[in-house]
Amino acid sequence: MDKILEVKGLSQVYGPGCELCISSTGPEFETNICPHCGSIVALHDLSFDLYKGEILGIMGESGSGKSTAVKCLYFDQMPYSGSAIFFDEPEQQHLFKLNPAQRRSLRNRRFGMVYQNPNLGLNFDISAGGNIAERLLMSQVMNYSEIRNRAQTLLARTEVLIERMDELPKNFSGGMQQRVQIAKALATRPPLLFLDEVTTGLDLSVQAKILDLILEIQAELDTAMIVVTHDLGVIRLLAGRTLVMKYGRVIESGLTDQILEDPQHAYTQQLVASAL
Numbered sequence: 001m002d003k004i005l006e007v008k009g010l011s012q013v014y015g016p017g018c019e020l021c022i023s024s025t026g027p028e029f030e031t032n033i034c035p036h037c038g039s040i041v042a043l044h045d046l047s048f049d050l051y052k053g054e055i056l057g058i059m060g061e062s063g064s065g066k067s068t069a070v071k072c073l074y075f076d077q078m079p080y081s082g083s084a085i086f087f088d089e090p091e092q093q094h095l096f097k098l099n100p101a102q103r104r105s106l107r108n109r110r111f112g113m114v115y116q117n118p119n120l121g122l123n124f125d126i127s128a129g130g131n132i133a134e135r136l137l138m139s140q141v142m143n144y145s146e147i148r149n150r151a152q153t154l155l156a157r158t159e160v161l162i163e164r165m166d167e168l169p170k171n172f173s174g175g176m177q178q179r180v181q182i183a184k185a186l187a188t189r190p191p192l193l194f195l196d197e198v199t200t201g202l203d204l205s206v207q208a209k210i211l212d213l214i215l216e217i218q219a220e221l222d223t224a225m226i227v228v229t230h231d232l233g234v235i236r237l238l239a240g241r242t243l244v245m246k247y248g249r250v251i252e253s254g255l256t257d258q259i260l261e262d263p264q265h266a267y268t269q270q271l272v273a274s275a276l
């Protein structure tokens with residue numbers, strides 16, 4: 001299998017940091033706040049490989065550092081330390097060495113992001129179709145009718161009624177907003193998609209349909225995905241491999257089936273037991 005992303009030692013510290021931050025935070029201390037300087041060690045030493053078309057799950061309770069990890073990879077923020085290589089044949093991009101224009105180009109063309117909060121992923125001042133058009137225009141030269149056709153196809157694919165493409169996203173239900181976000185993220189057929197708690201807060205039946213849609217898209221487009229969630233059910237359904245995080249550290253990783261059947265870490269055991 002071809003590797004698409006290689007992450008090594010990714011770390012994020014919010015605050016001034018000190019030489020004791022790392023050695024005094026983490027699962028064994030049950031905190032991510034350094035008692036010496038008050039900094040938050042949001043993420044420490046995250047390393048993983050992701051392969052083409054694979055869905056990797058990142059699971060953990062609120063505050064464990066999941067969003068921080070994807071925000072760094074999607075350039076919403078720069079990490080404190082660490083490296084990441086995006087293999088975009090024939091090129092290899094060292095993500096944290098790129099200049100702002102190169103970062104923007106990857107975000108607009110090669111990566112997609114779907115946030116828990118649709119406000120972050122959608123422009124609420126323009127229509128659903130306009131949101132997709134905006135992303136298409138950032139990445140390629142297309143005329144008006146090409147863009148409109150492509151937006152229609154994407155919205156149809158994500159089961160948003162075409163009749164509603166000229167409406168503002170604020171008129172849509174939460175589930176529909178997530179579908180528009182997914183359509184927008186997929187507009188450029190990115191080989192790598194980040195999904196951060198995309199079904200959190202939605203009705204269970206709506207959640208199930210969106211999860212199905214994500215699986216269908218992965219099968220159709222062979223998109224590699226990083227799925228961040230606190231929900232074991234989402235992990236079970238989507239992720240072939242999973243990283244379990246606590247206080248900014250990975251405490252367990254492996255094939256999702258194995259983690260669910262035979263969790264090694266006490267925290268994971270407790271998570272799995274409470275979900276039964």
Ligand SMILES: Nc1ncnc2c1ncn2[C@@H]1O[C@H](COP(=O)(O)OP(=O)(O)O)[C@@H](O)[C@H]1O
Binds near residue numbers: 066067068
């Ligand atoms: N911009 C920020 N400034 C300070 N602390 C932050 C910031 N963003 C996140 N944090 C803290 O970093 C830790 C990890 O947050 P986050 O990555 O959002 O966790 P998760 O997505 O797993 O809930 C939490 O303790 C959170 O409060």
Ligand SMILES: [Mg+2]
Binds near residue numbers: 067197
């Ligand atoms: Mg989060």
Ligand SMILES: [Zn+2]
Binds near residue numbers: 018021036
């Ligand atoms: Zn410190």
